[in-house]
Each structure stands twice: as C-alpha cells, then as structure tokens.
Amino acid sequence: MKTLLLAGVAALALTGCDRIRNVGEAGSFMDEGGFGDPTMNNILVMTGQRSYVEELSTRFAQEVPTTINFAFNSAALDSQSRAVLRQQAQWILQFPEVRFSVYGHTDLVGSDAYNHSLGRRRAQAAVNYLVSQGIARSRLEALVSLGETQPLVATQDRELRNRRTVTEVSGFVQNDPLVLDGRYADIVYRAYAGARTGGGG
Numbered sequence: 001m002k003t004l005l006l007a008g009v010a011a012l013a014l015t016g017c018d019r020i021r022n023v024g025e026a027g028s029f030m031d032e033g034g035f036g037d038p039t040m041n042n043i044l045v046m047t048g049q050r051s052y053v054e055e056l057s058t059r060f061a062q063e064v065p066t067t068i069n070f071a072f073n074s075a076a077l078d079s080q081s082r083a084v085l086r087q088q089a090q091w092i093l094q095f096p097e098v099r100f101s102v103y104g105h106t107d108l109v110g111s112d113a114y115n116h117s118l119g120r121r122r123a124q125a126a127v128n129y130l131v132s133q134g135i136a137r138s139r140l141e142a143l144v145s146l147g148e149t150q151p152l153v154a155t156q157d158r159e160l161r162n163r164r165t166v167t168e169v170s171g172f173v174q175n176d177p178l179v180l181d182g183r184y185a186d187i188v189y190r191a192y193a194g195a196r197t198g199g200g201g
Contacts, residue, residue, distance in 0.1 A: 052184035057169040063192055064091045070163040075121035077129055088167055089133035097176040097187050100167055101141035102126045106148045107162035119145035126165045141170045
C-alpha cells in the first residue's frame with residue numbers, strides 16, 4: 001500500500017512539472033499579446049499617471065468637441081470639421097505637456113482593407129490640420145485606424161455618424177519639466193480660457 005501511495009505521489013509530481021514546463025517563459029502569461037503593455041499600465045497606475053490621463057481625457061471631452069465627420073468615401077475636411085479642429089487646437093495649445101491620438105473610423109460600406117486605409121487617411125487629415133494650427137507633430141500619436149470595427153450606429157448602410165475621427169488624450173510628454181517632477185495635477189487642473197469664454201473659432 002505504501003509503495004502504491006509513493007508511486008501515485010511521484011506521478012502527480014511529474015505531471016506538475018510538465019505543466020510548469022508548458023507554461024512558457026516566466027511572466028509570459030501576463031503579456032496578453034502586447035509585449036510590455038501590462039508592465040507599462042502598471043507603471044502608469046503606480047505613479048499616478050493613469051488616473052490623471054483619464055481625468056484630463058474627461059475634461060477634454062467636456063470642454064471641446066472630440067469628433068468630426070466626413071462625406072462618404074472622403075477624407076476631405078469640410079468647414080464644420082475645420083471649425084471643430086480649431087477648437088481642439090486652441091485647447092491642445094494650452095496644454096503643451098500632453099500628447100494626443102487621433103482615431104479614424106468608417107462606416108460598414110466597402111471592404112475591410114479599403115476602410116482601414118480610408119480611416120487612416122481621415123485621421124491623417126485631422127492631424128495635418130492640427131499641425132497647421134501650431135500643434136507639434138511629435139505630440140500627436142502615431143495614427144491608429146480602427147476602420148469599420150467600432151461603428152456608433154450598427155448598420156450596413158451609409159452612416160454619417162460612423163464616418164468620423166475622434167481625438168483623445170493619450171498621455172504626457174515625458175521630457176516636460178512638470179512631468180519629470182510628477183506634477184500631473186498642475187497640468188490637469190490648469191484653466192482653459194476657451195472653456196470660460198465659450199471660445200473656439
């Protein structure tokens with residue numbers, strides 16, 4: 001009986017070793033497909049940056065329009081889109097320590113590949129206009145086209161609200177003096193003149 005028990009324990013131990021070997025490199029299960037993302041997110045949370053980015057994102061969305069729309073199969077900016085981007089630029093210029101991403105979207109008409117390219121062109125058009133308003137290109141995130149994957153309105157037909165770009169706060173300029181000192185609250189709670197005067201142009 002004792003021999004049988006010892007054999008069972010040994011078999012269980014060997015099975016456990018196989019499972020450990022099959023796990024892969026230490027920490028790999030935490031990666032979730034984006035190498036370094038969990039580590040970066042942890043750093044942002046532990047240093048307080050993540051919550052400040054979220055607060056600043058909320059403030060940006062409350063004080064200026066974040067979305068512009070496009071005609072069907074077009075990446076051209078109309079007068080209304082340019083007016084919205086000027087409002088965004090005025091806000092962004094008053095927060096030089098902050099970086100932004102512009103996401104391009106399409107409706108569901110057309111192929112995935114074509115819509116991915118069209119979404120990117122729309123985001124590029126918005127970025128180019130922001131740069132023309134005095135925003136440093138280095139403060140604008142590498143463009144990410146979400147193509148047709150995140151419609152506001154679920155329809156296979158043409159839909160203006162799905163043909164859009166969205167500008168979002170993405171983080172802080174890492175070599176800025178306030179950021180180096182960890183003074184994120186000084187950035188987030190800075191007054192924005194346009195919010196007080198109803199500005200924008």
